[in-house]
Amino acid sequence: MPPQRRAAFAEESAEVEVLYANLEKLKSLSKKIQGSMSRLEVSGRTVQDAIGPVYGNTQRLQVMNTNVDRVLEAIERAREPLDMTKREERILRSRPDRVGLVDYMSSIDRTNQALRDLKASNLRSNQQVISELTNLLSVGTQSLEDVFRDLCRRDSQPIEPLGYIMKSSEFPRLVQQKTGQLRTIHSQIYNYTSQVSPNELAPSAKIYAHERGQYIxxxxxxxxxxxxxxARKVGGADAIYKQGSNGIGTYASGIHGMYTAEYDNICLIFSREEWGHVLSATCEPSLAAFASTLRDLDTHIRTNLLTDCYLAYEIVELVTNTSVNLEDRTGELKQGMSDALKPVRETAKSSLSTLLTDVRSKIQQMQSLPTDGAAVPITSEVLRRLQIMTSYLPPITSIMRSLGDGGWSAPNNASSNSSIPTLKSFDVGADGKQLFSHYSSDTIETLLSNLEQRAKSLLRGKSVQGVFLANNAAVVERMIRSSELQPLLGHSAKLESWKKKASQLYTDAWKETSVHLLDVQYTSKQPRPPSVGQGVDSAAVLRSLSSKDKDGIKEKFKSFNVSFDELVAKHKSFKMEPEVRRQLGRDVQTFIEPLYSRFWERYHEVDKGKGKYAKYDKSQLSSILASLS
Structure with a gap:
């Protein structure tokens, strides 16, 4: 192994040994920590066992302390209304003018708010205080009502409406400052009483209605x-009522002026939903007085119906117009005005049939008629009634619509059947002028038909009956043409038929005379009479007749002369209206002249021009007949 590798390996082994040594130390430390944690846990349990009861007691003490604080707060709140009641009682039991109206109403506001809060709390302990506050509010409200009443009375001294009406001036209204005070006070009273009696007028509204109602x-x-x-009769029992002579028009104007002025006051003082109720309550006493006056007038009218029915028509028009104007302005009082008018309106309805009955009755009671055929006064009287009625067309046509076309014909129709509607009475769109035209025609028909019946009973001879009927028809026609009846009635076919009937009656008397101008010709046995020029040769005609036939012709001439002279004299003795004399004269001439001309042309030579039998030639007779016109 190279030396370098051995050196590196030795170094790494040394590091591993160091790590093992540190690991052993860490294990030893962990054991110590674990032992410390075990001891700490045991100590914690010991502390918890010792501290637990103390902590629980502390929490209970904190809750108790909180509850004590809340109880103290509740006691304080319970005491507060008592303190407030004593404080507000000193104000509310004083007079508003002493503490000041603004402060007085502020006290009522506070008391009212406190009362609402106490009621919301629903605590038994507050019931006594609630009762006391309620009584206190009642005292305060009563004091405000007294102030409200005093303010109303100061400007409710009676006035004389006639002066305002004559000057066309606005009726007095409450000044703005006064309406502001009244509005504020009413608002306070309303806020309290609306909780007590929500469906009734507030006491302030009742006070206003009483004071201002009495003032009106x-x-x-x-x-x-x-x-x-x-309304009292001045010109005698038969004096006909003159339009506008009664004070009802001024009375209606006064009612309209005062009611509209009061409505303006009410709108400034009360809330929108109160306007109608307060106005109705305010006007109720004066409406009752108005209804009483109309009942008294109705009694007077019914007592003098034939002459004062026009007053009923005038009242119907005035009151109806006033009612409509008030309805448009205020939206109220229409029913009250209608109820007040009802007795007079029913009398006005009944008058239409009563007037027709009066015509029949008066004519049937006549014990005699003019022997000269003159028109009787009742004709002018009846037409004068119709002429006067044209001045009351709006109310009369309104009444006629409610009766229906022809509903006036039955006696006492309006009074006996007023509550029973008919199909005709529902025709509200009926032409009023046409209805009046029909009523006028019925009146004229009643007049002339009854006069005809009476003439047949009291006057002898068709001629005088015809003259009598013609004269009355002429008066009717003349009074129609000379008045406002003309455009309403125009050309009356019924009247023309009466004139024709009168003419027929009169000319019937002349038919007896015309009989003498008729002769019998046997054209099959005798040759055609010779003519002279364009005429008939009378001498030749007479030569063809026997002596007996000639004597017959002479008798016819003599009889005609006597009858003709009598009728001419009678015609001139009759009292005729100018147009009647002209018409009847033309009718007679048209009827007699052709017959006489023919008869005279054929037989005038019967007395050879001496005039013993043929008393009149054609021109003389024509002149006499022309003079009849």
């Missing part, structure tokens, strides 16, 4: 009295 009612009192006083 007293302010409108004079207008209510004026409406009743102006």
């Amino acid at each position: 009612t007293l302010s409108l009192g004079n207008l209510a009295q004026a409406s009743l006083s102006t």
Whole structure:
């Protein structure tokens, strides 16, 4: 082995020996460490056995200490409401004006919050405090209600609405500062009472409704009295009501003005969901007074229905318009206004049939008619009624729609069957003017048909009956043309038929006269009478007749002359309207003249021009007939 290798090997062996020596030392050290760990473990167990009970006691003491702290905190919290109650009680049992309204309401806020917290805790120990705080809040709220009432009363002195109406001025409203105070106070009261009585008006709202409701009612009192006083009959029992002469229009204007002003106040004080309820409660007393006034007016109207039914129509229109305007502005009060109007509206309905019944009754009660055929006053009276009605078309057509077309025909229809709807009454889209036209036609038909029946009973002779009927029809037609009835009725076929019937009655009397102008011709046995120029040769006609036939012709002329003269005299003695005289005169001329001309042309030579029998020639007769017009 080379020397170098031996030297290296010796060095490595030395290193291995060193490593073995270190390994032995490490084993010895490990044994020592293991022995130390065993001893330490035994010592740890000894310490644990000694310290364990002490540590457990310490933990229990810590928990107990925590519980004691919590108990002390709970006691402190329990004592705090008592201290707070005493503190707030001194404020809330004082008057708000002494401690200041702002501080007073702050105290109520604190008390209210404390009450909510105590209720949330649900501790039995708090029940007594809860009761005390509730009573304290009640005292505070009552004091605020008194303040609220005082603020309302200061600006609730009655006013005279007439002055505002005459000047077209806005009705007074509460000033902004006042509405702000009232809103703040109401909010405080509402927050408390909404927990106690959630479905009722807050006490402040009730106070407002009472104070302001009384203010409105007293302010409108004079207008209510004026409406009743102006309804009294001044021009006699038969005086017809004149449109606008009653104070109901001013009363309705006052109601509209005051209600809208009050609605503006309410919107500034109360919450949105309260507006309608507060407004209804505020207006309830004055609406009740208004309804009472309308009932009194209704009693007056029913007592004087034939002359004052127009007041009922006026009330229906005014109150309906007021109700619609209030509904548009406030969204409320429509039902109350409708209930107040109901008695007058029912009376207005019944008036339509009552007026027709009155026409029939008055005519049937007539004991005599003008012997000269003159028109009777009831005709003008009935047409005057219709003329006046045209000034009340909106309310009348509204009533007629509710009755249905022709619903006015049955007596007492509105009063007896008002609760029973008919198919016609559902036709809300019916043309109001057409309904009024139908009612007017029914009225005229009732008038003329009853006059015809009465004329047949009381007047002798068709001629005077015809003149009488024609005169009344002429008055009807003239009063239609000269008024607002013309565009509503226009050309009435029914009226034309009555004029034709009157003319037929009158000309029937002339038919007896025309009989004398008829003769019998036997054209098959006799030759055609010779003509002179374009006319008939009377002499030749007479030569062809026997003596007996000639005597018959003479008698016909004599009878015609007597009858004709009587009828002409009677015609001139009749009292005729100008248009009736013209029409009947033309009718007679058109009927008689052709017959007489023919008869005269054939037989006028019967007295050889002496005029003993043929009293009138054609031109004379034509002149007389023309004078009848």
